[in-house]
Amino acid sequence: MKRRLVSAILLLYPRRVREDHGREINALIADLVARDGRSPIRLLMRLAVDGLVQRLASTVTAWTLAAVLAGTCIGGLAASNLASASPFQREPRTPRTTAPGQLAPDCRPTRQAAPHFTMTRDETPHRPHGDPLRSRHRQLAAHDRCTH
Amino acid sequence: MLLPDRSVLVLTSLAGGDRHGYALIKDIESFSGVALSPGTLYGALTKLEADGLVERLPAEDRRHPYRLTAAGRAALAERLTESARIANLGLERIALGDA
Numbered sequence: 001m002k003r004r005l006v007s008a009i010l011l012l013y014p015r016r017v018r019e020d021h022g023r024e025i026n027a028l029i030a031d032l033v034a035r036d037g038r039s040p041i042r043l044l045m046r047l048a049v050d051g052l053v054q055r056l057a058s059t060v061t062a063w064t065l066a067a068v069l070a071g072t073c074i075g076g077l078a079a080s081n082l083a084s085a086s087p088f089q090r091e092p093r094t095p096r097t098t099a100p101g102q103l104a105p106d107c108r109p110t111r112q113a114a115p116h117f118t119m120t121r122d123e124t125p126h127r128p129h130g131d132p133l134r135s136r137h138r139q140l141a142a143h144d145r146c147t148h
Numbered sequence: 149m150l151l152p153d154r155s156v157l158v159l160t161s162l163a164g165g166d167r168h169g170y171a172l173i174k175d176i177e178s179f180s181g182v183a184l185s186p187g188t189l190y191g192a193l194t195k196l197e198a199d200g201l202v203e204r205l206p207a208e209d210r211r212h213p214y215r216l217t218a219a220g221r222a223a224l225a226e227r228l229t230e231s232a233r234i235a236n237l238g239l240e241r242i243a244l245g246d247a
Contacts, residue, residue, distance in 0.1 A: 013187070016198075021190040027210040028169040028186045035170070043186070050187025 002029075002040060009044060012051030014058040151227050154192045155201075157182060159216060159224040162202060168211040196220065 006026050010018045029047070032038040151159070161167060161175045169189060177183050184192075193214060196202040201220030205213045216224070 031170040046185040047187045
């Protein structure tokens, strides 16, 4: 049973180690358990961990790492270019400076004093604050800009 | 050639004579205090054998003894000389710092 378990764990190792030294590893584990009284469970667990480490070290070479890094960089650049060329981009938003539901300070309707119409001697109206109709029109336009 | 530490331990043990797996583990534990696992030991032996630094002798009851080759002896000597040079330098600097 234990030999079968060791053989199963040895499948984690690179083929070279498994084929060249599989029987020796089995014999060595049997020696360590019989002569030194080592815990078989601990030995088997460490055998499995070593096998994983060696398998990773034998498959992940420097070239593999370099290829993965290069692929990641090229893929990232391509995705970035595609995103910047997309027609579905949103308009850049200006940061909100007021609480939701409030109008921005420059959009608040200003309370203007009612234009005074004073009559001069020659009976022509004097409009100290400009043309009231034009002023009202500007106010409405500003309000429309802020609400739409 | 840059030898990893566990390879240096295995080569140093084999410099004292031919040994199989169990004898290697016990010898390394006695002179360095490092308990190599079977997987680590045979991983190192596989690499050293592939590099021509150790050779496997015919089996004695399922256990193959290993022997240091001439190339292995030279590589070990080079590595230990370099380690000794660094160790001496470090010790000199420590002594100067203490003085």
